[in-house]
Every structure is written in C-alpha cells, then in structure tokens.
Amino acid sequence: MHAEPMGKSRRQCRTVAETMYANDASQVICVVTPEQAGEAVRGEAVCALQSELRRMSAQLLTIQENERRRIATDLHDGLGQSLTLIRLALENLTELLAENSFREADESMQHLKTKVQEAFGELRRVAMDLRPSTLDDLGILATLSWFFREFESACRGIKIEKHLLVQENHIPVPLKITIFRILQEAVSNIVKHAHADHIRVSLIEADGALHLTIEDNGHGFDQVGRSRFQSIEKGLGLMSMKERANHSGGTYRIESAVGQGTRIYVSWSCS
Structure with missing residues (x-):
C-alpha cells in the first residue's frame, strides 16, 4: 500500500492484515495500521521495562538483606564475643578483689585491658567496613592505601599491584565512596570465586576521564553462559558494581573467559 503525503515526496507505508474467523466460519479481515503496530511495540517495550525494574528492585532488596545479615554476623561473631569475654573477666576480677587476691586481680586486670583493646579494634574494623573514616578525613587515595595494606595483611596469598595516578582534588567527593565500594566488592568477589593470586588495580586520569580497572589472574x-551457571552471590556482586557505576554517571564493562581471569573496567567523565 502506498500513501501520498502533502508535498512531492512519497513514502511507502506498510500495513499488517490478519485473517480471522467468526463463529459462523465467515472470514474477517483485521487491518492493523502502522500507528497501531507502533503502539503495540511501544506497549511491549514498556512492559519489558516494568518487568526489568521489578527484577532489579527484587535484587536490590536481596543485596540489602545480605548486607544486613553480614553486618549482624560481624557484630555477633566479633564484637559480641569480645564483650562476652570482657563481662566474664570483670566477674572474675570482682571475685578476686573480694577474696583479697590482689596478685591474681592484677593479672586479670591486664587480661581485661587486652580484651577491651581487641573489642575496640573489632568495632573500628566494622565501622571502617561500613564507611571508612579516612575517606572523609584523608581522602580516597589514603583510604585505598589503607585498604590495600589491610587486605594484604589478611590475604597473604594474594598480591595486589597498585597504580594510583590521579590527584585527590580531581575526584568529585560523591564519587569517592563509589570508587571504594566498587573496589571493595570486586576484591571480595575475587577472593570468594576467582582463586587468584594476583590482582592489579589502577585508578588513573586520562583523556578527560577517570578510569578504574580491577583485574585478576584467576579462573x-x-x-x-554466566547468567545460567554463575552463583547467585557472584551475580549480585557484579550487578551491585554495575548499578553503582551507572548510578554515578559512569560506564561499566566486564571482560572474562574461562582460564583467563577477569577484568572490570569503570570510567567517569571528568567534565
């Protein structure tokens, strides 16, 4: 079918016709105009978008619940146990003082001081994990240096190669926590799933953009086939990094192959 719009130019319009049958077996021709077809396509796109939003919302709730569970476990297993030991030490100290066992009481006091210091250390670790105070006090570069030291102390079998080639004042303040969280999640994924012994992290400013790259030599x-075979935990970690990058105005890309490690690349425009 051809349509002649106003003016000399001509354009070809396509219609869709479908043959249907009524109850009396008579044929009914249903003609769908291009406008109707376009509306149908747009309707399908809206439905697909709504479905994707529902899926992402459900995944976000799962991430939040997993994070709350992790914090609760950290508090119970770490700080909770330290406080229990402090309570027991105080009860023992009270009994020793009541018995005038001053020498034993002094030893118990020293033991109590050690437990209090351990509790403070555990509390500081949990607080730093939630939001490093160095991020606000000293900046992202000092925070990353602290993170690398803590990681290498805890995971001696994994070497981190660092390349931080950017000036602190060139990184927008809201972006600093995003960079830290993406790095934190990426390294956590590597430890849990990659079985790597070498991680390379680079944060550089080049070509009017800020580039964060995290790569490993793992499996x-x-x-x-990752959507079908990867673990739910790993999938949520990858999605969390992607969402953080997109929400902050960045672009996210991941490259991986079996036996060739994984490379995560995030960039933000400096303009």
Whole structure:
C-alpha cells in the first residue's frame, strides 16, 4: 500500500492484515495500521521495562538483606564475643578483689585491658567496613592505601599491584565512596570465586576521564553462559558494581573467559 503525503515526496507505508474467523466460519479481515503496530511495540517495550525494574528492585532488596545479615554476623561473631569475654573477666576480677587476691586481680586486670583493646579494634574494623573514616578525613587515595595494606595483611596469598595516578582534588567527593565500594566488592568477589593470586588495580586520569580497572589472574568465567551457571552471590556482586557505576554517571564493562581471569573496567567523565 502506498500513501501520498502533502508535498512531492512519497513514502511507502506498510500495513499488517490478519485473517480471522467468526463463529459462523465467515472470514474477517483485521487491518492493523502502522500507528497501531507502533503502539503495540511501544506497549511491549514498556512492559519489558516494568518487568526489568521489578527484577532489579527484587535484587536490590536481596543485596540489602545480605548486607544486613553480614553486618549482624560481624557484630555477633566479633564484637559480641569480645564483650562476652570482657563481662566474664570483670566477674572474675570482682571475685578476686573480694577474696583479697590482689596478685591474681592484677593479672586479670591486664587480661581485661587486652580484651577491651581487641573489642575496640573489632568495632573500628566494622565501622571502617561500613564507611571508612579516612575517606572523609584523608581522602580516597589514603583510604585505598589503607585498604590495600589491610587486605594484604589478611590475604597473604594474594598480591595486589597498585597504580594510583590521579590527584585527590580531581575526584568529585560523591564519587569517592563509589570508587571504594566498587573496589571493595570486586576484591571480595575475587577472593570468594576467582582463586587468584594476583590482582592489579589502577585508578588513573586520562583523556578527560577517570578510569578504574580491577583485574585478576584467576579462573575467569564464561560470559555467555554466566547468567545460567554463575552463583547467585557472584551475580549480585557484579550487578551491585554495575548499578553503582551507572548510578554515578559512569560506564561499566566486564571482560572474562574461562582460564583467563577477569577484568572490570569503570570510567567517569571528568567534565
């Protein structure tokens, strides 16, 4: 079918016709105009978008619940146990003082001081994990240096190669926590799933953009089949990094192959 709009130019319009049958077996021709077809396509796109938003909302709730569970476990297993030991030490100290066992009481006091210091250390670790105070006091570069030291102390079998080639005042303040969280999640994923012994982290400013790259020499994974075979925990970690990057105005890309490690690349425009 051809349509002749106003003016000399001509354009070809396509209609869709479908043959249907009524109850009496008579044929009914249903003609769908291009406008109707376009509306149908747009309707399907809206439905797909709504479905994707519902899926992402459900995944976000899962991430939040997992994070709350992790914090609760940290408080119970770490700080909770330290406080229990302090309570027991105080009860023992009270009994020793009541018995005038001053020498034993002095030893108990020293033991109590050690436990209090351990509790403060555990509390500081949990607080730093939630939001490092150095991020506000000293900046992202000092925070990353602290993170690398803590990680290498805890995971001696994994070496981190660092390249921080950017000036502190060139990184927007809201972006600093995003960079830290993406790095934190990426390294956590590597420890849990990659079985790597070398991690390379670079944060550089080049070509009017800020570039964060995290790569490892671990097992890697099949990107084509990852949605089917990867663990839920790993999938949520990857999605969390992608969402943080997108929400902060950045671009996110991941490259991986079985036996060839994984590379996560995030960039933000400096303009």
